[in-house]
Amino acid sequence: MQDQKSQTFKAKREQHEVSQQLKDELKKFNATKKKVVEAFGEGELNIPELAEKTGLSREEALYYAMTFLKFGWLKTTRLDDMDEYYYYKISK
Amino acid sequence: MTTQPEKLNFDVLIIGGGIAGIEAAINIANNGFKVILAEKDLTIGGKMLLLSKVFPTLDCSACITTPKISEADRHPNITIFTNTEITSIEKQDATYFKANLVKHTRFVEEEDCTGCQLCEEACPVVVPDQYQYGMVGRKAAYIPFNIASPRVATIDIDNCILCGACEKACPTHCINFMQADKNYRLIVKSVIVATGFKLFDATKIQRYQYGTAKNIINAMQMERLLAPTRPYNHVIRPGDGRVPDKIAYVLCTGSRDFTVGNPICSQICCMYSLKQAQLLMGALPMADVTIYYISIRSFGKGFEEFYEQAKSMGINFVKGKIGNITEKENGNLILRYEDVASGRLKESEHDLVVLSVGVVPNEDASSLFGDAEWKQDAFHFPLQKDLLFNPSLSNINGIFMAGTTTGPMDIPDAILSAGAASMEAIQYIQKTAL
Numbered sequence: 001m002q003d004q005k006s007q008t009f010k011a012k013r014e015q016h017e018v019s020q021q022l023k024d025e026l027k028k029f030n031a032t033k034k035k036v037v038e039a040f041g042e043g044e045l046n047i048p049e050l051a052e053k054t055g056l057s058r059e060e061a062l063y064y065a066m067t068f069l070k071f072g073w074l075k076t077t078r079l080d081d082m083d084e085y086y087y088y089k090i091s092k
Numbered sequence: 093m094t095t096q097p098e099k100l101n102f103d104v105l106i107i108g109g110g111i112a113g114i115e116a117a118i119n120i121a122n123n124g125f126k127v128i129l130a131e132k133d134l135t136i137g138g139k140m141l142l143l144s145k146v147f148p149t150l151d152c153s154a155c156i157t158t159p160k161i162s163e164a165d166r167h168p169n170i171t172i173f174t175n176t177e178i179t180s181i182e183k184q185d186a187t188y189f190k191a192n193l194v195k196h197t198r199f200v201e202e203e204d205c206t207g208c209q210l211c212e213e214a215c216p217v218v219v220p221d222q223y224q225y226g227m228v229g230r231k232a233a234y235i236p237f238n239i240a241s242p243r244v245a246t247i248d249i250d251n252c253i254l255c256g257a258c259e260k261a262c263p264t265h266c267i268n269f270m271q272a273d274k275n276y277r278l279i280v281k282s283v284i285v286a287t288g289f290k291l292f293d294a295t296k297i298q299r300y301q302y303g304t305a306k307n308i309i310n311a312m313q314m315e316r317l318l319a320p321t322r323p324y325n326h327v328i329r330p331g332d333g334r335v336p337d338k339i340a341y342v343l344c345t346g347s348r349d350f351t352v353g354n355p356i357c358s359q360i361c362c363m364y365s366l367k368q369a370q371l372l373m374g375a376l377p378m379a380d381v382t383i384y385y386i387s388i389r390s391f392g393k394g395f396e397e398f399y400e401q402a403k404s405m406g407i408n409f410v411k412g413k414i415g416n417i418t419e420k421e422n423g424n425l426i427l428r429y430e431d432v433a434s435g436r437l438k439e440s441e442h443d444l445v446v447l448s449v450g451v452v453p454n455e456d457a458s459s460l461f462g463d464a465e466w467k468q469d470a471f472h473f474p475l476q477k478d479l480l481f482n483p484s485l486s487n488i489n490g491i492f493m494a495g496t497t498t499g500p501m502d503i504p505d506a507i508l509s510a511g512a513a514s515m516e517a518i519q520y521i522q523k524t525a526l
């Protein structure tokens with residue numbers, strides 16, 4: 001019963017088609033995640049710096065950084081001396 | 093795939109699990125009647141659960157909502173259905189109504205889910221989080237937020253790629269992609285509509301640039317930025333993550349405005365803006381906060397004092413209606429307005445603009461009642477048959493209304509109105525039983 005239940009996603013695939021658009025969006029997200037992780041490396045960045053290193057707009061850079069912060073993949077390190085931007089780094 | 097409807101009997105059906113619906117449910121249940129509370133969202137609590145602090149007491153909103161929620165949740169006379177849609181309600185005779193409900197599937201066996209979030213961790217799909225107004229992402233397998241009730245996971249099937257990672261990760265094996273929607277047929281003696289309000293959609297005022305300029309948000313988004321379960325951990329601009337230091341509030345956005353079809357005052361926007369401005373002064377002590385207003389309506393007990401307190405904290409008040417807003421290259425905003433004090437057209441620059449959006453009716457209930465026509469007033473709120481003496485009476489006998497369903501009001505008034513609706517429903521049941 002347990003085994004049967006933990007395979008229900010397979011049965012669902014028979015009834016429910018996953019669109020190409022969803023698959024493409026996932027690819028895009030994974031590519032962006034890789035870019036963001038590489039941009040941080042071992043160091044810390046604020047949002048404009050992250051945007052510049054990744055080629056994302058500042059708005060997108062913030063969306064990704066804050067999503068990663070929520071998932072615990074990033075952490076806040078400090079506020080800059082001008083009290084303008086927070087810095088973030090990879091947490092795991 | 094749908095199933096044959098299961099038949100259930102209750103004394104009262106309450107539609108909408110915001111603070112008004114919850115309060116009405118507790119009142120009725122405490123009087124010994126059986127209640128079903130049907131909520132369309134994944135969690136009960138309504139908008140109050142998403143607020144930061146509440147005027148005029150500045151209590152933490154989540155802290156005062158959650159005890160009410162758990163009281164309703166644990167009450168032996170209350171059954172709560174979330175993720176549920178009411179498809180029709182028919183009045184049978186003076187003593188009962190038949191209602192059809194669909195409890196949509198979460199693809200999760202609710203009673204077995206421990207809320208451990210391991211499914212969420214395993215899920216690879218990220219989409220904008222509707223509970224944070226799109227400011228951050230969430231997974232396709234998700235719990236809306238930590239204080240959601242019930243705190244159980246849901247699979248967002250429209251965004252799911254059916255990879256199975258959540259199902260494999262779930263320690264209680266409660267994810268079930270074969271779970272179907274469930275239909276119910278209810279027999280109830282009375283109904284309370286507590287479907288609440290909708291926020292005015294600020295994209296309708298194009299000259300304010302909401303949705304196009306990056307650093308213009310609405311007041312509900314600011315509530316989220318200030319709330320303990322906030323998306324950014326700090327108050328920063330959504331356009332670039334900078335800490336704002338010159339914030340503007342535009343009052344009456346979508347209220348008292350014939351051009352957008354909402355001529356009435358929303359009653360709460362002045363006060364919630366005063367509250368947010370005070371909270372911002374606490375969060376960002378160096379920031380300038382300016383409130384652009386037509387007239388400040390601080391009419392409740394302690395409200396004028398709350399306004400005075402805001403002034404004494406250094407919040408600026410400018411009497412003037414904003415004509416338009418333009419975005420500069422650096423993301424700052426230029427507000428053009430008529431300054432009533434000098435009679436001159438002026439411009440001022442801010443780095444974050446908050447639109448104090450108004451309350452508009454939720455017209456969901458109008459499609460539910462079949463032949464028994466559900467009447468509306470001139471502003472598209474449900475008709476209050478006896479506005480002065482019995483404000484919770486709808487135009488259909490046995491159907492009552494609670495909270496912001498009938499018009500703009502704050503939390504204390506929504507609670508009072510829920511009290512009135514629950515007493516009317518109890519009296520109606522007792523009278524019709526004779």
Ligand SMILES: Cc1cc2nc3c(=O)[nH]c(=O)nc-3n(C[C@H](O)[C@H](O)[C@H](O)COP(=O)(O)OP(=O)(O)OC[C@H]3O[C@@H](n4cnc5c(N)ncnc54)[C@H](O)[C@@H]3O)c2cc1C
Binds near residue numbers: 112176286288367
């Ligand atoms: C930005 C902002 C700040 C505010 N700050 C304050 C404050 O500080 N102090 C204060 O007193 N008030 C404040 N308010 C007002 C407060 O939010 C409302 O008074 C309160 O939420 C009203 O509760 P309600 O239950 O009537 O409606 P809602 O909170 O709207 O709840 C309605 C519920 O019904 C559900 N529903 C809707 N349609 C259906 C349907 N068809 N079927 C089933 N369920 C349905 C909804 O999902 C929701 O859960 C604020 C409002 C805003 C917008």
Ligand code: SF4
Binds near residue numbers: 216255
């Ligand atoms: S099956 Fe769907 S919800 Fe589950 S982990 Fe995969 S994408 Fe996420």
Ligand code: SF4
Binds near residue numbers: 200204206208212262
């Ligand atoms: S569905 Fe399973 S993994 Fe997800 S929160 Fe519930 S118990 Fe945990």
